[in-house]
Amino acid sequence: MELNEIDVCENGCHERHSHHSDKLKKNLVARLNRIEGQIRGIKGMVEKDIYCDDILNQIAAVQAALNGVGKVLLEGHMKSCVIERIQAGEDEVIDELLTTIMKLMKK
Secondary structure (H helix, E strand, O other), X not given: OOHHHEEEOOOOOEEEOOOOOHHHHHXXXXXXXXXXXXXXXXXXXXXXXXXXXXXXXXXXXXXXHHHHXXXXXXXXXXHHHHHHHHHOOOOHHHHHHHHHHHHHHOO
């Protein structure tokens, strides 16, 4: 891992950073902004006593949208960060990746 990819915290911890392209960041931010709007919409539906099935359908749509963001991030992570760390001899990244995938797969 390159030095500019690691920040050293005041207490000595190391914080890794991703290195997404500007295009990918804009895509992710746009998706998250839409999701944020959907969440606000759901909140408004609850406040207005909208029919439960309609709210549940909107919740399902938000979950699908979040899963989409997760898939995009996971793909980018595997194609860049994971490969780079394996090439640097950091094989523990595989266990980290498997743990993350298991969390993403939980329902």
